[in-house]
Amino acid sequence: xxxxxxxxxxxxxxxxxxxxxxxxxxxxxxxxxxxxxxxxxxxxxxxxxxxxxxxxxxxxxxxxxxxxxxxxxxxxxxxxxxxxxxxxxxxxxxxxxxxxxxxxxxxxxxxxxxxxxxxxxxxxxxxxxxxxxxxxxxxxxxxxx
Amino acid sequence: xxxxxxxxxxxxxxxxxxxxxxxxxxxxxxxxxxxxxxxxxxxxxxxxxxxxxxxxxxxxxxxxxxxxxxxxxxxxxxxxxxxxxxxxxxxxxxxxxxxxxxxxxxxxxxxxxxxxxxxxxxxxxxxxxxxxxxxxxxxxxxxxx
Amino acid sequence: xxxxxxxxxxxxxxxxxxxxxxxxxxxxxxxxxxxxxxxxxxxxxxxxxxxxxxxxxxxxxxxxxxxxxxxxxxxxxxxxxxxxxxxxxxxxxxxxxxxxxxxxxxxxxxxxxxxxxxxxxxxxxxxxxxxxxxxxxxxxxxxxx
Amino acid sequence: xxxxxxxxxxxxxxxxxxxxxxxxxxxxxxxxxxxxxxxxxxxxxxxxxxxxxxxxxxxxxxxxxxxxxxxxxxxxxxxxxxxxxxxxxxxxxxxxxxxxxxxxxxxxxxxxxxxxxxxxxxxxxxxxxxxxxxxxxxxxxxxxx
Numbered sequence: 001x002x003x004x005x006x007x008x009x010x011x012x013x014x015x016x017x018x019x020x021x022x023x024x025x026x027x028x029x030x031x032x033x034x035x036x037x038x039x040x041x042x043x044x045x046x047x048x049x050x051x052x053x054x055x056x057x058x059x060x061x062x063x064x065x066x067x068x069x070x071x072x073x074x075x076x077x078x079x080x081x082x083x084x085x086x087x088x089x090x091x092x093x094x095x096x097x098x099x100x101x102x103x104x105x106x107x108x109x110x111x112x113x114x115x116x117x118x119x120x121x122x123x124x125x126x127x128x129x130x131x132x133x134x135x136x137x138x139x140x141x142x143x144x145x
Numbered sequence: 146x147x148x149x150x151x152x153x154x155x156x157x158x159x160x161x162x163x164x165x166x167x168x169x170x171x172x173x174x175x176x177x178x179x180x181x182x183x184x185x186x187x188x189x190x191x192x193x194x195x196x197x198x199x200x201x202x203x204x205x206x207x208x209x210x211x212x213x214x215x216x217x218x219x220x221x222x223x224x225x226x227x228x229x230x231x232x233x234x235x236x237x238x239x240x241x242x243x244x245x246x247x248x249x250x251x252x253x254x255x256x257x258x259x260x261x262x263x264x265x266x267x268x269x270x271x272x273x274x275x276x277x278x279x280x281x282x283x284x285x286x287x288x289x290x
Numbered sequence: 291x292x293x294x295x296x297x298x299x300x301x302x303x304x305x306x307x308x309x310x311x312x313x314x315x316x317x318x319x320x321x322x323x324x325x326x327x328x329x330x331x332x333x334x335x336x337x338x339x340x341x342x343x344x345x346x347x348x349x350x351x352x353x354x355x356x357x358x359x360x361x362x363x364x365x366x367x368x369x370x371x372x373x374x375x376x377x378x379x380x381x382x383x384x385x386x387x388x389x390x391x392x393x394x395x396x397x398x399x400x401x402x403x404x405x406x407x408x409x410x411x412x413x414x415x416x417x418x419x420x421x422x423x424x425x426x427x428x429x430x431x432x433x434x435x
Numbered sequence: 436x437x438x439x440x441x442x443x444x445x446x447x448x449x450x451x452x453x454x455x456x457x458x459x460x461x462x463x464x465x466x467x468x469x470x471x472x473x474x475x476x477x478x479x480x481x482x483x484x485x486x487x488x489x490x491x492x493x494x495x496x497x498x499x500x501x502x503x504x505x506x507x508x509x510x511x512x513x514x515x516x517x518x519x520x521x522x523x524x525x526x527x528x529x530x531x532x533x534x535x536x537x538x539x540x541x542x543x544x545x546x547x548x549x550x551x552x553x554x555x556x557x558x559x560x561x562x563x564x565x566x567x568x569x570x571x572x573x574x575x576x577x578x579x580x
Contacts, residue, residue: 008321008324010317010320010321010324011160011161011166011320011324011334012160012166012168012317012320014160014161015156015157015159015160015161016156016159016160016161016162016163016164016214016483017161017488017490018161019161019490021156021157022461022490022491022494023157023458023459023461023462023465024458026457026458026461027300027302027458030300030301030302030458031298031300034298034300034301034360043360044301044359044360045358045359045360048451053452055452055454055457055498055501056457056498057497057498058495058496058497058498059457059494059495059496059497059498060493060494060495060496061493061494061495062492062493062494063490063491063492063493063494066490066551068335069161069334069335070324070333070334070335107457116501153466153469155462155465155466155469156465156469156479157462157465161338162343162345164345167316167345167346167349167397168313168314168316168317168320169313171312171313171316172313172445172447175313175445175446175447176443176445179443179445179446179505188505189446189504189505190503190504190505193306198307200307200309200312200353200356201312201353202352202353203350203351203352203353204312204349204350204351204352204353205348205349205350205351206348206349206350207347207348207349208345208346208347208348208349211345211406213480214479214480215469215478215479215480261356301450301451301456302450302456302458304450304451305446305447305449305450305451306446306449306450306451306452306453306454306504307451308451309451311446311447313447359451
C-alpha cells in the first residue's frame with residue numbers, strides 16, 4: 001500500500017553545493033502525500049473543501065546520498081500510523097540508476113478543521129476516515145493506533 | 146518616496162551556478178512591497194483583512210550582475226503608476242560594496258476583492274485608496290515614465 | 291518546434307491567496323527549458339559539463355488566470371530568437387480543463403563560460419550551437435538573429 | 436552561546452492554509468546557522484572557500500504554533516554536539532508578541548571536503564576546528580542532551 005511519485009530535479013532545487021537543497025525533500029514528501037491520498041479515492045483538495053486540513057506536527061528527514069539536477073526521482077509514500085486524531089506518513093526517496101535509498105523521512109500530522117481546531121476524524125468526517133482506514137488496513141495491523 | 150529593504154542572501158536562494166536563482170528576485174520584490182505599504186501607514190495583512198488583494202498581472206525583471214550567498218542586499222521600492230483599478234511598483238536591487246544596480250524590475254497588480262473580482266479601489270475602500278494616493282502623490286506628478 | 295512539459299501544482303507552490311504564487315512560474319519556465327534542450331538531443335547538465343551556462347538577462351511574465359493546488363499544468367516552450375551570444379525562450383502555460391492560456395512569458399539568456407564570461411557559442415562550442423541551431427531552424431526564419 | 440536571527444515572514448512563505456509552509460523552517464534554520472558561524476568569527480562563505488562544506492545528514496523539526504505573513508520571527512541557534520567529523524545544531528523559533536516557542540528543530544551535518552569526502556576537521560582544517568571548538572566550549576561541557 002505504497003504510492004510512487006515520479007519527479008525530475010529542477011535547476012531551482014539545487015544550491016551552490018551543486019546538489020538538491022535539503023529543504024526540497026519535505027516538498028517532495030508533500031507531492032507523495034498528494035498522490036497517496038489520490039490513490040485512496042479522493043483528492044486532498046476535496047478534503048480541504050470538506051473542512052479537513054492536515055498541518056504538520058513533526059518532520060524528520062535523513063539524507064544518505066545527494067540528488068542532482070535532472071535526476072529522475074521516485075518518492076515512495078506510505079502510512080506508518082493512523083488514528084482518529086493523527087496520521088504519520090513515511091517516505092523513501094530513490095533516484096533512477098542508483099539502487100540505494102537516497103533519503104527517507106516521516107511527517108506527523110493532526111486532523112484539524114478549517115479553524116485549526118483538532119478534530120476526531122472518525123466522528124467529524126466518518127466517510128473520509130473510513131476511506132483512508134479501509135485503504136490502509138494492512139499497514140495498520142502492524143502499527144499502533 | 147522609496148522604501149529600502151535590507152536582506153541577506155540565504156544559502157537556499159543560490160543554485161548550482163553558485164549565484165542567486167533568478168526566481169528569488171520576485172520574492173525580494175514582494176518583501177519590498179510589504180515594506181512600502183508599511184511606510185504608507187498600514188500593513189498588507191490589514192489590507193487583506195479588509196478585503197483588498199493585489200494579485201500580479203505582469204512581472205518584469207532585468208539581471209545585470211549576480212548576487213551571492215551572504216551578500217547584503219538592498220531593495221529600493223517605489224510606485225511607478227497608480228489608478229483606482231491598478232498599481233505598478235518598481236524595484237532596484239543593490240548589493241553592499243558594489244555601487245551599480247544589480248537588478249531592476251516592475252510588477253503590475255490589479256486591485257481585487259476576496260472573490261478575485263476587480264474593484265475600483267477609490268469606491269470600494271476609499272480610505273485605503275486615499276492613504277496610498279496621498280502618500281505617493283509626488284511620484285504621480287511625474288506621470289508615466 | 292515546441293516542447294510540452296506536464297506538471298502538477300504542489301501545495302508548497304500556493305500562497306495564502308489560495309493560488310499559485312507568481313514566483314513559481316519562472317521555475318516552471320525553467321522546467322520547460324530543460325525539456326526543450328532535451329528535445330534538441332542533449333541535456334542542460336551536459337552543456338554545463340562542457341562549460342556552457344545560460345544565466346538570465348531578462349524575465350517577463352504575464353498572468354491571465356490563477357492556477358490552484360493539484361491543477362494539471364502544461365508548459366509549452368519554444369525559442370523566440372537565437373544568436374551566437376544570446377537566446378530568448380518563450381513560454382505558454384495552460385491548465386487542463388480550461389481552454390485559455392493562463393500565463394505567458396519569455397526569458398533572455400546570455401551564453402557564458404564557467405567563469406561567467408560571455409562567449410560566442412558558434413566559436414566556443416560549435417557542436418552545441420549547430421545542434422540547437424539546426425533544431426530551431428524553422429523558428430529562426432521568422433525571427434531576427 | 437546562542438545566536439539570534441530576526442526575520443519577517445514573506446508572503447511567498449505562506450501556503451493556502453494561510454500559514455507559513457513547513458518547508459520554510461529548515462530555510463530559517465539555515466539563516467540561523469549562517470549567523471551562528473558569523474558569531475564564531477568567520478563566515479560560512481569563507482569556510483566553503485577553504486574547502487569545508489556542511490551537507491545535512493539529518494533534519495528534525497517540531498511545529499507547535501503556526502506563523503503568519505508579516506510575523507516577526509526570532510530564530511535562536513546553538514550547537515548541541517560537535518566532533519571532528521560531525522556537528523549538530525539546535526534551533527528554537529519564536530514570534531514577537533507570543534511568549535511560547537512556535538517550533539524547534541535540529542540538523543546534523545558531516546564535515547566534508549570539496550569532493551564530498553568526509554574529513555576529520557581537527558586534522559584537515561585545525562584553525563577552523565579550534566575557532567568553533569573554543570567558541571562552543573561551554574555548550575559541550577554539558578554533553579549530549
